Amino acid sequence: xxxxxxxxxxxxxxxxxxxxxxxxxxxxxxxxxxxxxxxxxxxxxxxxxxxxxxxxxxxxxxxxxxxxxxxxxxxxxxxxxxxxxxxxxxxxxxxxxxxxxxxxxxxxxxxxxxxxxxxxxxxxxxxxxxxxxxxxxxxxxxxxxxxxxxxxxxxxxxxxxxxxxxxxxxxxxxxxxxxxxxxxxxxxxxxxxxxxxxxxxxxxxxxxxxxxxxxxxxxxxxxxxxxxxxxxxxxxxxxxxxxxxxxxxxxxxxxxxxxxxxxxxxxxxxxxxxxxxxxxxxxxxxxxxxxxxxxxxxxxxxxxxxxxxxxxxxxxxxxxxxxxxxxxxxxxxxxxxxxxxxxxxxxxx
Numbered sequence: 001x002x003x004x005x006x007x008x009x010x011x012x013x014x015x016x017x018x019x020x021x022x023x024x025x026x027x028x029x030x031x032x033x034x035x036x037x038x039x040x041x042x043x044x045x046x047x048x049x050x051x052x053x054x055x056x057x058x059x060x061x062x063x064x065x066x067x068x069x070x071x072x073x074x075x076x077x078x079x080x081x082x083x084x085x086x087x088x089x090x091x092x093x094x095x096x097x098x099x100x101x102x103x104x105x106x107x108x109x110x111x112x113x114x115x116x117x118x119x120x121x122x123x124x125x126x127x128x129x130x131x132x133x134x135x136x137x138x139x140x141x142x143x144x145x146x147x148x149x150x151x152x153x154x155x156x157x158x159x160x161x162x163x164x165x166x167x168x169x170x171x172x173x174x175x176x177x178x179x180x181x182x183x184x185x186x187x188x189x190x191x192x193x194x195x196x197x198x199x200x201x202x203x204x205x206x207x208x209x210x211x212x213x214x215x216x217x218x219x220x221x222x223x224x225x226x227x228x229x230x231x232x233x234x235x236x237x238x239x240x241x242x243x244x245x246x247x248x249x250x251x252x253x254x255x256x257x258x259x260x261x262x263x264x265x266x267x268x269x270x271x272x273x274x275x276x277x278x279x280x281x282x283x284x285x286x287x288x289x290x291x292x293x294x295x296x297x298x299x300x301x302x303x304x305x306x307x308x309x310x311x312x313x314x315x316x317x318x319x320x321x322x323x324x325x326x327x328x329x330x331x332x333x334x335x336x337x338x339x340x341x342x343x344x345x346x347x348x349x
Contacts, residue, residue, distance in 0.1 A: 039128045049125040062127035063111045070105045073191035103187040135193035149178040153209045163263040166299020219264040223252045227271040237330045241337040254296035265296040282314035285324040293344035302343030304336035
């Protein structure tokens, strides 16, 4: 037997015993800048997983690599998405501070293991996510919401032009409810496949709605009407809460306003309820504050309540009363004011 025949005989034995004659890995397993011939990065997001424990662990790590790349891209796309501006007439409204988006990629089921390799005791896995197919799946998941948003936003736009406060508030509220999910989906689609064809139209309508909300809010006036004396601080707390919401307070009820001002006016009634009795522990006073908001043009209303607080003193009712009212804090009033107004006026959460 010649030397060539002997070499041919022993080479398989060396390979079978884990010797040095291992098939080299394809370059795309080890070099980040090398594309898989069947899964180029222009069409796929890919990841490599390595494990000395099992092929399954390598698979999971390769999928995690794909998800990590998308997550990193989401941060950049979210920042870009928030820089959008809206222009209405001669006024440019920067909406960065008004657009808060949380995005995450939750379609790991679309990541496929397309190739596996082994070298000795080490397992390699190659995962791929089809950009176009994934974008199609994401788009299908929000088709109905996008249609509802478009209808609601366009209805709000018409209602604002016609000064129909009730319809504007209801339509804007529905659009605002849908917006966070749509914003998030468009950002994920950017991260996976670039900007979607329908994104530009959505952004234009979304930003116009945000500008209309700001305009409506700037013209809003809230008439704070105290129905009984309660405590002097109650009126101050309520007025300050309205101001912190970016609205303009005054003290005029709806029936004292001119017809031309009704569309942008809301009446906020503040009704304190106080009950003081002598109990087994002495003088006891209980206080509840109820707030009711009513759009002066009609159509929308809302309510908020400061839950019951109690003050007790062994013998002095005035001190018991003061103890109870001291527990009606500016923070509690602000929460109740927001709760009452958010249904009567589209002010957001």
